[in-house]
Amino acid sequence: MDSATLQQLFEEQDEIMALPDEEMLTYIQRIRMIPRPPRGKRWSDLHHEEGSHPSTAASDHIPGQTCDSVKEPILSKTDIDSRSSFNRSVLSSSASSPMPMASRVEESPPAGSELEDVSGLPNAPIVVDSPERALEATDSYRPDDEPGSPTMSLQKPISRKRGLSPDHSPNQKRRRSSDHSAAETTEAISPISTFPRSSRTLGKTNGGAVDQGLQLQSESTPQLPVLQRPQIKPVKAQPKKGKKTKSSEVQNDPCSSPIEEPSAIIPQLRKEPLNRTIASEPSNLLLEVKERVARYKASKHHLKTVPLGQRSTIVIDDVQLVEHNSIISDVSDSDMSSASSRASSRASSPANSKIGPKDKQKITSTITEKGKKAKNEKPLAKHKKEKPKSMTPSEYAQHLQSTAAELRPKRRGTGIPFLEGYKIFYTGGDMRIASETTRKRMELIVRHGGTLIPQYDPKIVTHIVTDATVPPTLHALGLKKLEDIPDHIPTVKWSWVTAGISRSTRMSKPDLDEKLQDDLWQHAAFALRMEAGMKTTKSAPSKSRSKEKSVVIEDEDSHISEFTQEPPAQIQGGFNVNLTHNHDQNPAEVAVGNLPSPPSSPELQIGKTASSSKVTLGHDPLAEFYDQAKAERIEEKHQFYSEPESESDIEIEIAAPVKKQARGWTCDSKEAQVKDCPNQDIIDKLAELMELHKAKLGDEDHWRAFAYSKAIRALRHYPKRISTYEEARKIKGVGDKTARKIAEILETGDLRRIGYEKTEDVQIAQVFQGIYGVGRSIAYKWYSSGCRSLEDIRKGKGSVKLSPPQEIGLRFYDDINDRMPRNEARAIFELIKPIALSLDPKLSVDIMGSYRRRKATCGDIDILITRSPEDGRTHAGILPRLLRELHAVGILTEDLALPEDPTDLEAIYRGLCRLPDVPNSKRRRIDFLTVPFTSRGAALIYYTGDDIFNRAMRLKANVMGYSLNQRGLFAGVIRDPRDRRVKMEAGHLVASETEEEIFKILGVPWQEPHERVRG
DNA sequence: ACGCAGAATCC
DNA sequence: GGATTC
């Protein structure tokens, strides 16, 4: 490419820069000459959603136009023009944007060096801050110094080498027509490009009629009077079908919204960043970006600019950069120093649990402090009706049997499959829906080698295990009377199994079999069945034991007793309307205990101190209460710790000495960092157990882990060494079970339950779950497919299939499970921000997440983008453009998830990135979130976290009758009692523009980002 | 006996 | 609509 060509490109570039976003896209597309088949699920989806939209006036666009343009590898000038005009007309025009671009810089950069940049990206396009620092950072904490990085030690295949070397090209399944070097890094394998999106769609509505679909889409595009467009997304009215409505932020300016014709652009947008074929001139964009950024910076900072491509050409005042274009006021954070470069030490990755055939290390320890952040429990959001819950015992038995493989690992640490050969029919008396107890027991049976028979059949079943009384048992068996049970089938109580389990760890199979036989009579379920099975095998131990049901205490025996202690079962699946707190249009009317009343219940102001420096908006009577409670708690820290439990605010004043830490909301009081916890050993054990539960499938385990996390959090702040069960029991979040465990740890220094839960399958599942995109379900699926190591998965053992994101997750397993020093996050962000601003100087670009909370290490980089619509323009469609540019300069390397509708003001992106100019820099996770300007406050809260804080705040909002999400605080939201996921009433917005107002309304004392740490 | 945050994207 | 992630 000669300089003349470059020159031309630059000129065009300048022109382009003044174009509306849509046109810019076309431009970019042309530049990249990417032939994109117009396919993609989105289309059809959009088609539907838009199509169903009422106000579809649409239309004066040229049918097929977009489609063509999409298909065309290269658009002709006319295409562009027509398209532009088309867009404009439909878009009610968008005053083009005269970016404050500096005058055109004509100097053509040294093509040569630039190209080099492209291939290897040796030079930093921009030198921000001191790259050295970033480098140091990256290097220092790199591979070795991580005690916990053993991650992959045993899984060679995926060792870090692979993820690191920029030139490895092992599993290049991902296309990438273009070749090596240049394309290599730049191109960023974008698995997504091959995503099923296309196929999905194809298979769908669109079938082959892509064009048609497209057209329809276009035609049906909502021509909403801009002014009525909701600024804030109503939040998918319905999770399922309901599609979200666009949140065009048009209010302020009808003319600027570039979104009028979403359908027309979406296809390209969608794929845009995912080019699969960067093909020709990968350097173009790179050059453009650099150039543009340079100009932007120059214009912004009046800095001199040297030819790009040379070493550090541009020096930026990063501080300024950060402080500008930020919607955050407190940008000063500075505590960078603490971000020692060797921070990333303990990644919390599940990988910490090596499953060495031999030494199974504990995965727990990692939870201690920092490492924990990244994966706090991830409660599957909605699980109301999880599979098991809605299954009948029979169905569950069947389910278990079909997945027996995963439950019955060949080599399990505990015991032997003593039930091998036993064909068991189990009933707990719950016939409609399998209770947790039933499910757990069934699982145990299978786990220990037993075969569960879903339907009673005397010809198959060898043993009947029941804990129910006669009637339900008979019902389950489908019999009329006990006598109908053949004599050769022993009918025993569950305790027979648990007895066997406890013995299985210390006896051989033969001995056990005998013992089990002996046990039969002892555990006979019913007097009448006492002799069953005796004769056949053993000479009846004599019926001497008269007939009284064997009073076997099934609970107390064995460490797994917990299971047996659960109440029998919950049946019914009816819909009991949850009357608890009525959702009223006015949250204020919800009377909830001593809640910080919602906006309109001033009467609650009673018992609180007059203090309160902060005047709460409407009232928020209890703000002070919380402040006080907080203070109180802090104080009592010195004195004694006390307990929770409710009490009205009034009491607080009265019952002064009693530090009933007013069962405050987790989000209300800052938690001091606890360095040396006197109960650390206990915490470690519980945390280990929690991790195990977290990795297992099934909701019970999930919520159990959730409960442990709360108990652990409480323990962490408990000031003194716990010495008794009673003492533990008093701590909030610590119930009977946990207290008993604590007692056990206290006495024996160990927790047997851990050994019991820590089976090979769980440990392996933990490793698998370290792969991005792999959760417990898939992990177990793979386990049952025979996979035991990451290598197995990579090889596709058991014909396991990886989704594109998972493939990336596997490839960069170590990198992704590592945390970067805050320094590095900053370095990357500072490379990104200028590029974003070069696209639109008015953007607000902020780094959120753990970085904003000033954490020393960051699991990923979270970037929030928004833009004030005051000048009539919005940031709609900016994300795809930014992504493309970041890909071009080698910052973004892989995509994991793309925005559903890139033209929306609200968009989400997930991918991997790296410092392009640092050799062998690690891949880092990066997320982008764009939001309508008006929801910035709520978005800030959300994206700043931490996750526990968010959940706590949302829970509080909920109890107060509100609903809080990333778009705002709403009142009047009503959810379907039968499935909380479904909203029956969208509710109305109460606040969303500033963090402060939301805190205030919810009565949550203001807390700086770094104070919002709960995890 | 029931909730435990709420939503986006992938498949 | 489930699974996964933020």
Add this chain to the structure above:
DNA sequence: GCGT
């Protein structure tokens, strides 16, 4: 698993 815990709290209500």
